[in-house]
Amino acid sequence: xxxxxxxxxxxxxxxxxxxxxxxxxxxxxxxxxxxxxxxxxxxxxxxxxxxxxxxxxxxxxxxxxxxxxxxxxxxxxxxxxxxxxxxxxxxxxxxxxxxxxxxxxxxxxxxxxxxxxxxxxxxxxxxxxxxxxxxxxxxxxxxxxxxxxxxxxxxxxxxxxxxxxxxxxxxxxxxxxxxxxxxxxxxxxxxxxxxxxxxxxxxxxxxxxxxxxxxxxxxxxxxxxxxxxxxxxxxxxxxxxxxxxxxxxxxxxxxxxxxxxxxxxxxxxxxxxxxxxxxxxxxxxxxxxxxxxxxxxxxxxxxxxxxx
Amino acid sequence: xxxxxxxxxxxxxxxxxxxxxxxxxxxxxxxxxxxxxxxxxxxxxxxxxxxxxxxxxxxxxxxxxxxxxxxxxxxxxxxxxxxxxxxxxxxxxxxxxxxxxxxxxxxxxxxxxxxxxxxxxxxxxxxxxxxxxxxxxxxxxxxxxxxxxxxxxxxxxxxxxxxxxxxxxxxxxxxxxxxxxxxxxxxxxxxxxxxxxxxxxxxxxxxxxxxxxxxxxxxxxxxxxxxxxxxxxxxxxxxxxxxxxxxxxxxxxxxxxxxxxxxxxxxxxxxxxxxxxxxxxxxxxxxxxxxxxxxxxxxxxxxxxxxx
Numbered sequence: 130x131x132x133x134x135x136x137x138x139x140x141x142x143x144x145x146x147x148x149x150x151x152x153x154x155x156x157x158x159x160x161x162x163x164x165x166x167x168x169x170x171x172x173x174x175x176x177x178x179x180x181x182x183x184x185x186x187x188x189x190x191x192x193x194x195x196x197x198x199x200x201x202x203x204x205x206x207x208x209x210x211x212x213x214x215x216x217x218x219x220x221x222x223x224x225x226x227x228x229x230x231x232x233x234x235x236x237x238x239x240x241x242x243x244x245x246x247x248x249x250x251x252x253x254x255x256x257x258x259x260x261x262x263x264x265x266x267x268x269x270x271x272x273x274x275x276x277x278x279x280x281x282x283x284x285x286x287x288x289x290x291x292x293x294x295x296x297x298x299x300x301x302x303x304x305x306x307x308x309x310x311x312x313x314x315x316x317x318x319x320x321x322x323x324x325x326x327x328x329x330x331x332x333x334x335x336x337x338x339x340x341x342x343x344x345x346x347x348x349x350x351x352x353x354x355x356x357x358x359x360x361x362x363x364x365x366x367x368x369x370x371x372x373x374x375x376x377x378x379x380x381x382x383x384x385x386x387x388x389x390x391x392x393x394x395x396x397x398x399x400x401x402x403x404x405x406x407x408x409x410x411x412x413x414x415x416x417x418x419x420x421x422x423x424x425x426x427x428x429x430x431x432x433x434x435x436x437x
Numbered sequence: 438x439x440x441x442x443x444x445x446x447x448x449x450x451x452x453x454x455x456x457x458x459x460x461x462x463x464x465x466x467x468x469x470x471x472x473x474x475x476x477x478x479x480x481x482x483x484x485x486x487x488x489x490x491x492x493x494x495x496x497x498x499x500x501x502x503x504x505x506x507x508x509x510x511x512x513x514x515x516x517x518x519x520x521x522x523x524x525x526x527x528x529x530x531x532x533x534x535x536x537x538x539x540x541x542x543x544x545x546x547x548x549x550x551x552x553x554x555x556x557x558x559x560x561x562x563x564x565x566x567x568x569x570x571x572x573x574x575x576x577x578x579x580x581x582x583x584x585x586x587x588x589x590x591x592x593x594x595x596x597x598x599x600x601x602x603x604x605x606x607x608x609x610x611x612x613x614x615x616x617x618x619x620x621x622x623x624x625x626x627x628x629x630x631x632x633x634x635x636x637x638x639x640x641x642x643x644x645x646x647x648x649x650x651x652x653x654x655x656x657x658x659x660x661x662x663x664x665x666x667x668x669x670x671x672x673x674x675x676x677x678x679x680x681x682x683x684x685x686x687x688x689x690x691x692x693x694x695x696x697x698x699x700x701x702x703x704x705x706x707x708x709x710x711x712x713x714x715x716x717x718x719x720x721x722x723x724x725x726x727x728x729x730x731x732x733x734x735x736x737x738x739x740x741x742x743x744x745x
Contacts, residue, residue: 380688
C-alpha cells in the first residue's frame, strides 16, 4: 500500500480488530465494549475495553487518530533543529496509534503493554514510535526468554542492531527511578524513527507493522500457558503491590500519560492503563528466598533474558 | 518558648506523640509502629504507621527534620529576589514537619490529610507552611460545615482574613485538573508564611501551632461519629474509586510527593499517603440521583461549606 496517514489509520483499525478477536478467543468469556469519541480540536478514537473476563480482569485496545495545531513544545523543537518551513504558528499535526494494556485476573499471568504510533506535521516531518513490554507479577525465566526471543526475531528480520538498541531503550524507559526497579522484564521501545543509517522510512514502517502484528500471538501464548495455574491469597496480595508499582510508573513517569493529561486528552482512554485494583503496604519486605524476592532481584536494567 | 529550629522540632515530636495517642484511643485496636531513619545528606525522621486497625485501615503520622545543601531551585529563586548573603553554593537548609494521611476502613469515614512544616536557610530566610484537608467518600453537609467551621475558628483567632485566604488556596492546591474535580471538600492550605501585612513571624508561628493542634480533635470527632455506620459492597467499591482519585492527585500533582521522589527522599515515608487498596473502572458513571452523584457534584472549587 502507499503509506499515507489515511492508509496508516486504516491499517491500525484493522490491527485493533484482529487483536480484539484474538484476545476474546483466548479469554473465552470477556467481550470488548466499544466507545467512539471525538476530540473538539480534531479527530477522535475508537476505544475497546474488556472487563471481568475469564483471564483478563481489565484491558484496553485503543485506537486513535487525532489532529490539530502542533503543540508548542514540538514547534519550538523544530525551529531549533530544522530550517523554517512556513510560520511555526501555522503548523498542524496528525497522530494515530494503537495502545494496549492488559491486566489479567491471575497473578500467574503477566501484565502486557503495547503501543505503536505514527506522527506527522504539516512541515513534512514524520516519525514512527512503539514498543512492547511485559510485567510479570512473578518472573518465569522460560517466559522471559520466549518473550524476548520473539521480539528479537521481529527486530532481526529488519536490522540486526534493532533488538539490542531498542531493548536497551525499553530498559531505560520502563524504569521506576524512585524504586530503583524496572517496571517488569522490559521488551523493546523506539521513538522518532523515520529513515536512519540502517533503513529507509518504508523499511522502518514494515518493521513497525511487524511489531504490531507480533503482539497478539505472543500474549495469547502466555495467557494460554498460565491461565489455569493455581494461586493463593498471598500471591494475589503480591499482585496488588506489583500493580501499585505499575500505577506509580504510569502516573509519575510515562510520557504518553503525562502528555495526554496535560493536553486535555480523553482521561478515560489515557487512564485505561490503570488496573481495576492496586495496593500499597507500608515498607513491605519480601521474605528471604521467596518467589517474590526472586522476582524483585531480577527487576534490573541490562538483564540478558534470552541467554539465561 | 524561644523559636529555634531545635525547639520547633521538639514541639513537632510532641505533637506527633499526642496525635498518635488520640488516634489509637479512638481506633481501639490499631497501634502505631515506629521506624526511625536517617538521611545520608543530613537529618532523618520518625515514622509512625498504623495498619489494619478497627477504624483506620492505613495511616501515617510522620515526623522529619532534615538538613543539607539547599536545593538548586531554591538557591536560584533567592538570588533573583534577595540581596546576596554569602555565596549561593554555600547555602544550607533545614526543614522539619509533621505529615499525616489517614485512610479509614469504612467508606463512611473520611480520608484526612494534615501537614505543618518549617523551613529555613543559612542566609536567614525562613518560612512556615501547612494545611488540613478532608476527603469524604460521601460528603455529609453537616460534617463539611463542622470541619470548615473548626478551621475557621483556628484561623479567626489569629487573623480574620486567614480562613478565606487559606480556604481558597486549598481549593486551588487540592485540585485534580484532569478530572476537573477537587480532591475532597478542601480545608486550608498556606505556604511561605513569615511576617506579612497582618502578623509578625511569632504570631504566625502561634497560628501554625494551632493548626497542628486542631487536627486530632477534629478527626477523632469524625471517626467517632461514623465508625459504626453500616455500609455495603457498592459503597466499598465507590471508596476504591475515590481512593484511586487520591492516588492520582498524590502522584500527579502533590508538590511534596514530587519533590520527595525527585530529591531521593525516603520512598516509604513519602508514599505512606497511598491507600492499602485503590481501584479504577473504565468510564464509570454514577447513577442519576445517587449519593455518589451528589458527592461528585460537590467536588468543586469555591463551595461555601459553612453556610450550606
